Amino acid sequence: MNxxxxxxxxxxxxxxxxxxxxxxxVPTTLHTPLMSGANAIxxxxxxxxxxxxxxxxxxxxxxxxFFAVVLGTANVVGGFVVTDRMLAMFQQRPRRPAKAExxxx
Amino acid sequence: MTLESLIPxxxxxxxxxFILGLKGLSGPTTAVGGNRIAAAGMIVAVAATFAxxxxxxxxxxxxxxxxxxxxVGTVAGVAGGRLVKMTAMPQMVAIFNGCGGGAAALVSILxxxxxxxxxxxxxxxxxxxxxxxxxxxGVSFSGSAVAYAKLQGVISxxxxxxxGQRLITGVVFVAMILLAAWLVAGAAGIVEQxxxxxLVALAVAALLAGLALVLPIGxxxxxxxxxxxxxxxxxxxxMAGFVLSNQLLIVAGTLVGASGTILTRLMxxxxxxxxxxxxxAGFGAGAGAAVGAREGDTRTQRAISAEDAAILLxxxxxxxxxxxxxxxxxxxxxAVRELADMLEAKGVNVRxxxxxxxxxxxxxxxxxxxxxxxxxxxxYDMDQINEDFKNTDVALVIGANDVTNPAARADKSSPIYxxxxxxxxxxxxxxxxxxxxxxxxxxxENELYYDPKTGMLFGDAKKAVEQVIAELKKxx
Numbered sequence: 258m259n260x261x262x263x264x265x266x267x268x269x270x271x272x273x274x275x276x277x278x279x280x281x282x283v284p285t286t287l288h289t290p291l292m293s294g295a296n297a298i299x300x301x302x303x304x305x306x307x308x309x310x311x312x313x314x315x316x317x318x319x320x321x322x323f324f325a326v327v328l329g330t331a332n333v334v335g336g337f338v339v340t341d342r343m344l345a346m347f348q349q350r351p352r353r354p355a356k357a358e359x360x361x362x
Numbered sequence: 363m364t365l366e367s368l369i370p371x372x373x374x375x376x377x378x379x380f381i382l383g384l385k386g387l388s389g390p391t392t393a394v395g396g397n398r399i400a401a402a403g404m405i406v407a408v409a410a411t412f413a414x415x416x417x418x419x420x421x422x423x424x425x426x427x428x429x430x431x432x433x434v435g436t437v438a439g440v441a442g443g444r445l446v447k448m449t450a451m452p453q454m455v456a457i458f459n460g461c462g463g464g465a466a467a468l469v470s471i472l473x474x475x476x477x478x479x480x481x482x483x484x485x486x487x488x489x490x491x492x493x494x495x496x497x498x499x500g501v502s503f504s505g506s507a508v509a510y511a512k513l514q515g516v517i518s519x520x521x522x523x524x525x526g527q528r529l530i531t532g533v534v535f536v537a538m539i540l541l542a543a544w545l546v547a548g549a550a551g552i553v554e555q556x557x558x559x560x561l562v563a564l565a566v567a568a569l570l571a572g573l574a575l576v577l578p579i580g581x582x583x584x585x586x587x588x589x590x591x592x593x594x595x596x597x598x599x600x601m602a603g604f605v606l607s608n609q610l611l612i613v614a615g616t617l618v619g620a621s622g623t624i625l626t627r628l629m630x631x632x633x634x635x636x637x638x639x640x641x642x643a644g645f646g647a648g649a650g651a652a653v654g655a656r657e658g659d660t661r662t663q664r665a666i667s668a669e670d671a672a673i674l675l676x677x678x679x680x681x682x683x684x685x686x687x688x689x690x691x692x693x694x695x696x697a698v699r700e701l702a703d704m705l706e707a708k709g710v711n712v713r714x715x716x717x718x719x720x721x722x723x724x725x726x727x728x729x730x731x732x733x734x735x736x737x738x739x740x741x742y743d744m745d746q747i748n749e750d751f752k753n754t755d756v757a758l759v760i761g762a763n764d765v766t767n768p769a770a771r772a773d774k775s776s777p778i779y780x781x782x783x784x785x786x787x788x789x790x791x792x793x794x795x796x797x798x799x800x801x802x803x804x805x806x807e808n809e810l811y812y813d814p815k816t817g818m819l820f821g822d823a824k825k826a827v828e829q830v831i832a833e834l835k836k837x838x
Contacts, residue, residue: 261607262487268612269600275381276620283388285632285718285743288625289725293455294387294397295621296592298380299462301404301614302599303435304411305469305606310431311424312476323427325468330435331442332462333408337401338443339454340387344394346448346732 290343297336303329365414372410373610379403380614384621407610435461448733449690452723453513456506456588459595463502466598466615467565470495473605474545474561488605489549493542493564495601500568501575502594508576509584509591519581531574538567579641582687582764585723586629586640593622632718632782666817668826671758671793672833674817675705678755678791682747683714684784685727688761688797692823695734698760701831702736713740715747715757715784717765748785757789759810761796761823767808777806792816795826 283291306325313321379399386396416425439458446454474492477484511517541564548555579587596618603611630637675681683702689695702712714736720727728741751757759766766786769776786792787810794816810816819826 259485259487262604265604265607265609265612268609269604269616272600272613272616273620276384276617277624279381279385279617280388280621280624283625283628284390285716286725286728287388287390287393288629289451289455289723289729290393290397291384291387292589292592292622292625292723293451294393294400295384295596295618295625296455296459296462297397297404298383298400298614299592299596299599299618300458301376301380301407301611302462302465302469302602303432304407305599305602305608305611306431306465307408307411307415307428308606308608309469309472309476310427311420312472313479318472318475319423319427321468321472323431325465325472326428326431327435327438328461328465328468330432331439332435332458332465333404334436334439335443335454335458335461336439337397337404338440339451339458340397341394341401342443342448343451343729344397346729 290340293336293340293343297333297340300329300333300336303333305329365410366418369410369414370609372406373608376403376407377610377613379406380617384617447693448730449693450514451729452585452588452726453510455723456509456513456584456591459588459592460503460506460510463499463506463591463595463598465499466595466602467496467499467503467568469602470499470598470605471561471565473602475558478555478558484549484555486546486550490546491601491604493545495598495605496561496565497538497542497568497571498594498601499598500565501572502591502598504569504572505576505591505594506572506588508573509588512576512581513584519584521580522577527574527578531571531578534567534570534574538564538571541567575641583640585719585726586626586637588723589622589626589629590637590641593619593626596620596622629719635781663811663818664814664816666793666819668819668829669833670817671819672830672837674756674791674793675701675710675758675830676708676834676837678705678710680750680754681705681710681712681756681758682751682754682789683712684757684759684762684766684786685714685716685720685731686760686762686765687721688763688795688823690721690726690730690761692761692825694760694822694824694827695730695736697824697827697831699731699734699736701827701834702740704831704834713742713747713750715744715751716741717744717762717784718782720762720765744782744784751785752788754789756791756793757786759786759792759794759796760827763796763808764806766810767806769806769809773809786810787813790815793819795819795821795823797822 306329310322310326380403383396383400386392442454470492512519541560544556544560547553576587596615600612600615600619603615626637630640705712716727731741764778766784767778768787770778770781770783773779792815794811796818811818
């Protein structure tokens with residue numbers, strides 16, 4: 258087993274523990290935004306796609322590389338946009354009282 | 363110091379932002395910041411990778427392909443994320459998750475092919491990671507596509523079953539694993555290195571496996587499935603990280619894989635089921651049918667008009683609104699807010715009871731009602747409000763079904779027995795707004811509808827609420 262794989266295995270195992278620890282307590286309200294945020298984070302695959310975009314010569318290789326970049330980018334961008342939009346829904350509280358008062362008269 | 367040599371440091375910083383981001387996302391006050399910091403880390407990592415490639419190893423073709431791909435992906439991501447209605451968010455998470463799975467599968471294919479064509483012999487460890495990345499990514503891609511199609515209504519949300527389904531699913535999975543084993547054995551020198559066609563066959567088998575896995579699962583369980591597929595994609599990305607010896611991909615993918623697994627467990631726990639039960643049992647297929655046919659069904663429901671409902675609500679002191687998926691489908695959140703405002707103007711105390719799995723995803727209802735500017739303080743979790751139902755004049759159930767079924771509390775033969783429910787049946791009066799008498803996603807009868815104090819107001823949630831509002835206005 259070479260050093261790279263072994264190092265990778267260390268990182269993998271430690272990241273499992275971090276992943277378990279970091280989100281052990283989440284209020285239900287935040288389950289969906291958290292899922293969406295995690296979804297955006299695995300969009301980091303776009304970096305992998307950029308590294309291998311031309312790894313295989315020929316038209317087919319280029320097409321597959323192109324799609325890998327498209328899908329990875331869509332994952333990142335869409336993931337963060339959706340999460341931000343969800344979280345924005347929870348941010349309206351400070352504005353509310355003022356609004357309600359406006360309506361009263 | 364070149365940019366190339368700084369890359370590992372930049373990746374390390376990005377990995378830290380991802381951990382901080384996930385941690386932030388799990389608290390209400392830190393969530394927005396968490397998302398932003400993860401996004402910032404992502405931008406830095408992508409920009410740095412792009413810069414080293416653009417000024418280094420890319421030719422003009424590679425640069426053009428990457429830029430074109432990023433432009434197309436960005437347009438798709440922004441359009442999908444911004445333009446879609448808030449109710450459609452769950453399926454957008456599914457589709458973007460599928461994108462990630464597809465990308466991970468493609469990266470694995472490309473790297474395997476690259477190594478195979480180099481002719482220097484394949485390392486079996488690298489092949490194992492490629493093969494796993496391709497399998498898991500492929501399952502996530504097609505599975506997410508099915509989840510999207512079910513939630514979007516492109517295909518029926520019902521659990522899709524056919525004769526010999528378990529056998530076919532089994533064959534697909536076994537075929538997938540055998541093909542994967544063949545590729546790994548080829549790299550390890552146990553058998554002759556198989557041709558690239560085997561890799562293509564593995565990709566096809568993985569896509570079929572995703573279909574076979576998700577098609578038999580009903581729409582109500584899609585949140586759990588999407589969460590699980592999210593964890594899958596994370597794992598596929600981690601595998602791609604092994605293939606490319608890229609620690610950032612390993613960290614990010616594994617973080618999502620681990621946290622996604624926890625989240626999936628939390629979600630299925632809220633429904634009092636195990637993940638295995640969600641995936642393989644097929645809700646209501648066996649026991650549900652028995653329950654449906656159990657009683658002769660001579661009981662009747664009491665249908666009421668919008669006027670009746672308006673009177674009941676108008677003279678109540680305490681009203682609890684129980685929103686469900688029907689409210690989301692009908693986009694009734696604004697109408698509900700208006701109704702609540704009118705009732706409050708009359709001095710009625712209006713609150714909302716949110717079941718952990720109401721709607722299509724945990725937190726779905728909170729998001730929808732927040733969109734309609736319902737004050738956050740009026741939303742109550744099940745545990746906070748369940749005791750108050752008995753002091754409530756009217757419980758108004760809008761498009762919710764299984765989460766109000768008292769059978770979950772009392773009937774041991776019911777498939778949803780043991781699932782925590784909202785104690786709607788303890789309210790003095792119950793109004794249920796429902797499109798038809800059809801059963802919920804669990805496919806079982808709801809005892810609540812036969813309760814003498816329950817009035818059924820049939821119709822689309824939005825229209826029905828608007829009718830009640832109109833009646834209230836007339837009375838005022």
